[in-house]
Amino acid sequence: MKLAVIGHPIKHSKSPIIHNHWLAQNNIKGSYEAIDINPDNFENEIMGMMNDGFDGFNITIPFKTNIIDLCDDVDDAAQKIGAVNTVHIKNKKLYGYNTDAYGFIENIKSSKPAFDFKNKTAMVLGAGGAANAILYGLIQSGVKKIYLTNRTQSKAAVLQSMAHDIIDVIAWDAYEEKFNETDILINTTALGMVGHPDLTPTLDGLKQGALVTDIVYNPLYTSLLQNAKEKQYQYVTGIGMLAYQAQKAFEIWTGTLPVIDNALMEQL
Numbered sequence: 001m002k003l004a005v006i007g008h009p010i011k012h013s014k015s016p017i018i019h020n021h022w023l024a025q026n027n028i029k030g031s032y033e034a035i036d037i038n039p040d041n042f043e044n045e046i047m048g049m050m051n052d053g054f055d056g057f058n059i060t061i062p063f064k065t066n067i068i069d070l071c072d073d074v075d076d077a078a079q080k081i082g083a084v085n086t087v088h089i090k091n092k093k094l095y096g097y098n099t100d101a102y103g104f105i106e107n108i109k110s111s112k113p114a115f116d117f118k119n120k121t122a123m124v125l126g127a128g129g130a131a132n133a134i135l136y137g138l139i140q141s142g143v144k145k146i147y148l149t150n151r152t153q154s155k156a157a158v159l160q161s162m163a164h165d166i167i168d169v170i171a172w173d174a175y176e177e178k179f180n181e182t183d184i185l186i187n188t189t190a191l192g193m194v195g196h197p198d199l200t201p202t203l204d205g206l207k208q209g210a211l212v213t214d215i216v217y218n219p220l221y222t223s224l225l226q227n228a229k230e231k232q233y234q235y236v237t238g239i240g241m242l243a244y245q246a247q248k249a250f251e252i253w254t255g256t257l258p259v260i261d262n263a264l265m266e267q268l
């Protein structure tokens, strides 16, 4: 099995650790490498990988959207999200998938099995690529309402088109006003990540028993999550989303759903 992750830059990717762990654990002969692709030569590089006998690859920044046009077919998630993060190559054809929404939802489900998305109200902070996948995952999981807010409101308005009846765009400087309706609060912005300012809503007024989660995992315990913990809300860290999106990708390529065990998580 010849696998890879492509991006630009790519050297900080943790995906090789995850997939090489699973290849070994499942006795599958093969390799998963990180490949830096020159954006000016994107199409040729992809064709080159096909000719080199790759079975599949993950795609990260900045190629998740560009790859769609090169795919022979894409799944519903990738189509609705407008981004592909996993490609399976079969008979010289490229099949595109998006496993980010699965990764987000499964991370919450595995950490908080009692949390049921059905009929819940979610609040999504941020409107970049990750928010797009998370909105899709939330809608598929049956939430009844999503408050979406972003510093640049026009970007939130674009994402709203995924489901006008469910997504309500609210102002970035007033999102805390909707905390009293919020069952799950999700940070998809870069705020809280090393090198970025912190996200510091007081969380006062958030519904009792609400769940707070962050897609930032460096640091693992962001100021938002620390705050949630102190205020005794449920919270889920972001690293699991990475592991679960990888789990689905590995299954697409190999037919085996790999386990996410402590031996793996300790390496991430």
Ligand code: ATR
Pocket: 061, 125, 126, 127, 128, 129, 130, 131, 150, 151, 152, 155, 188, 189, 190, 191, 197
């Ligand atoms: P992606 O790669 O996921 O598309 P991005 O474009 O880098 O991500 O943006 C990530 C998110 O973090 C965006 O919602 C961005 O808000 P803007 O759309 O207004 O840029 C948000 N973000 C980054 N820095 C921020 C800051 N200092 N304050 C508020 N939001 C910020």
